[in-house]
Amino acid sequence: GDSVTQMEGPVTLSEEAFLTINCTYTATGYPSLFWYVQYPGEGLQLLLKATKADDKGSNKGFEATYRKETTSFHLEKGSVQVSDSAVYFCAFYAGGTSYGKLTFGQGTILTVHP
Amino acid sequence: DGGITQSPKYLFRKEGQNVTLSCEQNLNHDAMYWYRQDPGQGLRLIYYSQIVNDFQKGDIAEGYSVSREKKESFPLTVTSAQKNPTAFYLCASSIASGRADEQFFGPGTRLTVL
Numbered sequence: 001g002d003s004v005t006q007m008e009g010p011v012t013l014s015e016e017a018f019l020t021i022n023c024t025y026t027a028t029g030y031p032s033l034f035w036y037v038q039y040p041g042e043g044l045q046l047l048l049k050a051t052k053a054d055d056k057g058s059n060k061g062f063e064a065t066y067r068k069e070t071t072s073f074h075l076e077k078g079s080v081q082v083s084d085s086a087v088y089f090c091a092f093y094a095g096g097t098s099y100g101k102l103t104f105g106q107g108t109i110l111t112v113h114p
Numbered sequence: 115d116g117g118i119t120q121s122p123k124y125l126f127r128k129e130g131q132n133v134t135l136s137c138e139q140n141l142n143h144d145a146m147y148w149y150r151q152d153p154g155q156g157l158r159l160i161y162y163s164q165i166v167n168d169f170q171k172g173d174i175a176e177g178y179s180v181s182r183e184k185k186e187s188f189p190l191t192v193t194s195a196q197k198n199p200t201a202f203y204l205c206a207s208s209i210a211s212g213r214a215d216e217q218f219f220g221p222g223t224r225l226t227v228l
Contacts, residue, residue, distance in 0.1 A: 036219075042221055043118075043204055043222050100145050100215070101147075101162065105156050
């Protein structure tokens with residue numbers, strides 16, 4: 001069935017380090033892919049998205065490229081900040097009869113130390 | 115400012131009691147969703163509604179009920195039949211279902227059964 005597998009956390013980095021959070025998906029067809037971020041005690045916010053193969057989503061220094069051949073959508077940032085500490089969720093929308101339903105990964109906790 | 119509000123932020127319930135979580139949006143969105151978040155499991159869809167007076171079960175609807183009498187409102191009732199209701203509940207909305215639109219999330223309600 002449809003699923004998302006994310007890199008297990010928690011991930012702990014020093015400020016200005018390079019970040020990669022791996023995400024792979026299993027879905028039929030050509031899903032749209034999303035990264036959401038959740039700050040402590042809050043709801044989710046859309047970080048970036050890509051709707052077709054080879055698209056690159058980017059926002060606030062974060063990037064992810066839709067790789068259809070490897071069914072992946074890895075999140076990267078060149079230099080993380082303390083304020084990036086949050087939980088990151090990879091998700092996809094499969095289309096068709098999904099009626100807007102998003103399928104989420106389990107989330108990856110990121111902690112950035114000064 | 116447009117957005118989604120959920121109330122209350124924290125809710126405590128005794129076993130055997132029904133409880134209703136509020137979700138209101140002023141984004142003029144047609145589609146609304148309820149998700150449940152448990153540690154390490156990501157988000158799972160409980161119910162969704164594509165339009166007023168219509169709603170469908172998601173992946174984990176047992177023990178929950180909803181109504182959609184107004185476009186702005188999508189309350190979730192956690193009934194006594196829900197065997198493990200302690201969780202973080204997130205409401206979301208999007209312009210329409212059946213599209214890869216961004217879902218906007220509320221701040222969530224943390225329900226604890228005593």
